[in-house]
Amino acid sequence: MPDQTSQTEIITESQTLWHTDRSPSGCNHCQRVFLLPPSHDGTNCPLCRRGTLEAQPVRTRPADPERLLPFNISKQDLSTAYEQFTSGVWIKPEDFSAEHLLRRSVPVFWPLWLVDCNIRGNWEMEAGFDYQIESSKDYYEGGEWRSRKQIEDRIRWEPRVGVLETRVDNTTAPALEENDNRMKMTGKYQLNQAIPFNPDYLGGAYLELPDLNPEEAWPLARPRVDQTAARMCANAAGAQHHRNFTIQARYDNLNWTEFFLPMYATYYTDDEGAPQIVITNGMTGTVQGPRLASRKRGMRIAGILAAVAGAIFLLALFGLLIALILPPAGLIAGLLGLLGVFIGICAIIPAVWPGQWNRKQEGPRITNPEGERR
Amino acid sequence: MQNNLHPSWTPPQDFIQVESQVTGVVVYAPRPESAEQDQARSYACPNCGANIAYDVAAGGVACEYCGYSAPVQAKQVGKSAENFEFTLEAIAQSSQGWGVQRQILHCDSCGGDISIPDGTLTATCPFCASHQVNVVASVEETLRPRFLVPFKITPQQTRSLAGEWLGKGWYHPKELSANTVLQRLTGVYLPFWTFNTRVRARWRAQVGYERTSRQYNARTKRWETRTKIVWRWEDGHVRLNIEDHLVSGSANRHISHQILNRLLPFHLNALVAYEPDYLAGWQAQAYETTLTEAWEIGKRAIREQAKKACHRDIPTSHVRNFSMSADFTDEAWRYILMPVYLAAYQFEDQIYQVMLNGQTGVVAGQKPVAWLKVWLVIAALLAPGVFLGLIGLPLLMVGGIGVISIGLSIILFVVGVIISFMLYNQARQSEAK
Known part of the structure; x- marks a missing residue:
């Protein structure tokens, strides 16, 4: 384990951080910690909607974060995105509407680590060099040959070894335990559009604090540092591609800083009243979250259809009785009976469909730190 | 750039340091196999200093004066010899031809400079008569001969x-x-x-x-x-x-x-x-x-x-x-x-x-070709048909025997023409460039 030069301290609930007027508050349900805009204490946690945020001390780095990606998506864009998100679900819970999602959406910045380090060691790889070859396709028609040249792109792989002593800056590393899941929910960000951290860009957004400290994040960061080193070595060799990169190196002078990414968090409640968290990438507008159908409403519709089917069936039986006196009524009774059976069968669909639909909603969801899926 | 970044590490054998495009990274690549072979080389006998050459019977370089002989250490690769792709670079470089019009080859034996014409891979030094072999003039390594079939006939x-x-x-x-x-x-x-x-x-x-x-x-x-x-x-x-x-x-x-x-x-x-x-x-x-x-x-x-x-x-x-x-x-x-x-x-x-x-x-x-001989033979080949035809014509007056004679003469003439044509072609080909 390389030496960690980053220093963490305990910041009390009354202290403000990073030249902002914000102090730490934590969720009493999911244990996530945020820096809230003033007077937001006591509000619901935007990422679990089960607990409230209360002022608490936190162990974190007092040094300012390094970079953030500003929000790119406006409320109007959100409205369209939520309309699209909620459409296509046949029997929705009553609470699952674009209007509700929009009204409850909260801007949140969530953290990544940026790690800088010195790397010194020896490496080997297969370096891939682009080249083009000429091929041809010839045609014979009317006693004459014609030739058409074709250019193909290929990669030539060659072994390369070497030594490396350099500094790798701004390698991103997870700062949250649920980083991978969060990244799946938000989709990719264009990290090259990041700007230096400035409290003015925070606005009313919640600032989520890391729950992985640098020591815990290093094993996750190191493969990324190695990837950067691999790219450097490939560039040094003049190669356009690389594979099977291995490195034996020492990493030192590590410097950790935070990098914040924008997202919107909102929710709707399902049949049982449980909040279902919906996340929107604050840069691209990608919306992700469970799109659940309502079983209760499905059963209600099924019940109504079954009642209608029963009534028609009774009417058909009555028609059969009349048919004993007036035989042509038997035909109508038969048709009514068939209609009743048809509607009765149709009643099964709304009863069964929500369950089937919900089972398919297996995409990534917001989890609490213990991994419980909501 | 010296490898002083990581002194305890050494690159594998047959790897040489190559140019790095990034500061702080030293790169080693496999040594090109042909680099050493392609150097221009002079041939003088290590014993007597006389001129030596490849001897087909001995299967190596030999000195005809002192009897020195050394077999050629070459690997027989046969049909598994390496093939090269039609890369755009190879095509472009091949079309440039074999380097400059004349090249100067330095003789290691006497120190003289020899001017050799474009496309010539070997030369004999006019000053000391030592044999020189040079393939380095090619613009591209792959466009130098990589394989050869040695002489077997002395x-x-x-x-x-x-x-x-x-x-x-x-x-x-x-x-x-x-x-x-x-x-x-x-x-x-x-x-x-x-x-x-x-x-x-x-x-x-x-x-x-x-x-x-x-x-x-x-x-x-x-x-x-x-x-x-x-x-x-x-x-x-x-x-x-x-x-x-x-x-x-x-x-x-x-x-x-x-x-x-x-x-x-x-x-x-x-x-x-x-x-x-x-x-x-x-x-x-x-x-x-x-x-x-x-x-x-x-x-x-x-x-x-x-x-x-x-x-x-x-x-x-x-x-x-x-x-x-x-x-x-x-x-x-x-x-x-x-x-x-x-x-x-x-x-x-x-x-x-x-x-x-x-x-x-x-x-x-x-x-x-001795065309007189050829024409005489062709005449001899056509003669039986012509001769029989000439006999057959008056015999037509007599009746059936004349028809048989004319028929036979036509067959002999056609066969004669075919053989003559083949003979003529063969003779022409013998002279053809």
């Missing part, structure tokens, strides 16, 4: 082989003496390109099938058998795997391709990795026909093979509106040197070329 054997060849054929002048040629047979390594490719050919044509039927002819009042051709559009595909298709790298104006083709085949199983020792004391030429020109020549022959294969794929001989496409894939080439003895001799103010395959001993070339 200069002494060439005399008997060429003499035997010259003695063949009755229609050559008696005055043609074997000695005139034998004195001048010179061993030369000639450049060749070999090509490998896979061809997927798709054809489409109207294919005719014969349908035979019996029909009654009301006019002749007979049953007749009629054959009708039913045409149908059909298509198909064939695959060809072409290996080691050989194309000469010499320009036709210098070396007759017609004669060169008659020397084929060379057995590529005997290919060895290029070693300059093989060229010591022998002449060697670099390519004049560029890679793309040679490939065009090769491709023309290969696609005709593909066309024939498509025709073989068609079940009948009745074909019309034939069209096809030939898709070439995995094209690869080699640039190799082949052993050939060359001679040019003068006979009655005409220059004739003779070549001898330095691997197999096959001889081919131009031989002057």
Whole structure:
């Protein structure tokens, strides 16, 4: 384990951080910690909607974060995105509407680590060099040959070894335990559009604090540092591609800083009243979250259809009785009976469909730190 | 850049440091195999300092004065010799030709500078008579000969082989003496390109099938058998795997391709990795026909093979509106040197070329023709037909015997014409360049 030069301290609930007027508050349900805009204490946690945020001390780095990606998506864009998100679900819970999602959406910045380090060691790889070859396709028609040249792109792989002593800056590393899941929910960000951290860009957004400290994040960061080193070595060799990169190196002078990414968090409640968290990438507008159908409403519709089917069936039986006196009524009774059976069968669909639909909603969801899926 | 970044680490053997495009990163790459071989080399005997050359019988460089001999340490690679792809770089570099017009070769033996012409791979120093071998003038490493077939036929054997060849054929002048040629047979390594490719050919044509039927002819009042051709559009595909298709790298104006083709085949199983020792004391030429020109020549022959294969794929001989496409894939080439003895001799103010395959001993070339002999033989071949015809004409007055005589004379005349034509062609080819 390389030496960690980053220093963490305990910041009390009354202290403000990073030249902002914000102090730490934590969720009493999911244990996530945020820096809230003033007077937001006591509000619901935007990422679990089960607990409230209360002022608490936190162990974190007092040094300012390094970079953030500003929000790119406006409320109007959100409205369209939520309309699209909620459409296509046949029997929705009553609470699952674009209007509700929009009204409850909260801007949140969530953290990544940026790690800088010195790397010194020896490496080997297969370096891939682009080249083009000429091929041809010839045609014979009317006693004459014609030739058409074709250019193909290929990669030539060659072994390369070497030594490396350099500094790798701004390698991103997870700062949250649920980083991978969060990244799946938000989709990719264009990290090259990041700007230096400035409290003015925070606005009313919640600032989520890391729950992985640098020591815990290093094993996750190191493969990324190695990837950067691999790219450097490939560039040094003049190669356009690389594979099977291995490195034996020492990493030192590590410097950790935070990098914040924008997202919107909102929710709707399902049949049982449980909040279902919906996340929107604050840069691209990608919306992700469970799109659940309502079983209760499905059963209600099924019940109504079954009642209608029963009534028609009774009417058909009555028609059969009349048919004993007036035989042509038997035909109508038969048709009514068939209609009743048809509607009765149709009643099964709304009863069964929500369950089937919900089972398919297996995409990534917001989890609490213990991994419980909501 | 020295490897002082990580002093305890050493690169694997046969890796050399190469240029790095990033500060702080040192890069090592495998050493190019050919770098050492391609250095210009001088040949002088380590014992007596005399001139040494490759000796076919000894299979190595040898000194004819003190008896020094050293075998050539070359790996026989045969048909597994490395092939190269048609990269755009190789094509562009090949089309630039073999470097500058004349190059200066420094003689290690006497220190003199020798000017050698474009395309010449070997030279003899005019100051100390030592043999020089040089292939470094090529612009691209891969466009230097990487493989060659060594000479197997000794200069002494060439005399008997060429003499035997010259003695063949009755229609050559008696005055043609074997000695005139034998004195001048010179061993030369000639450049060749070999090509490998896979061809997927798709054809489409109207294919005719014969349908035979019996029909009654009301006019002749007979049953007749009629054959009708039913045409149908059909298509198909064939695959060809072409290996080691050989194309000469010499320009036709210098070396007759017609004669060169008659020397084929060379057995590529005997290919060895290029070693300059093989060229010591022998002449060697670099390519004049560029890679793309040679490939065009090769491709023309290969696609005709593909066309024939498509025709073989068609079940009948009745074909019309034939069209096809030939898709070439995995094209690869080699640039190799082949052993050939060359001679040019003068006979009655005409220059004739003779070549001898330095691997197999096959001889081919131009031989002057005694046309008087040829015309006499042709006259003799036609005479029986003419003579019998002349006898047959008056006999026609007599009756049937005249008809038989005329018929026989026509047959004899036709046979005579055919044999005469073949003989004439053979004689023409013997003289052809």
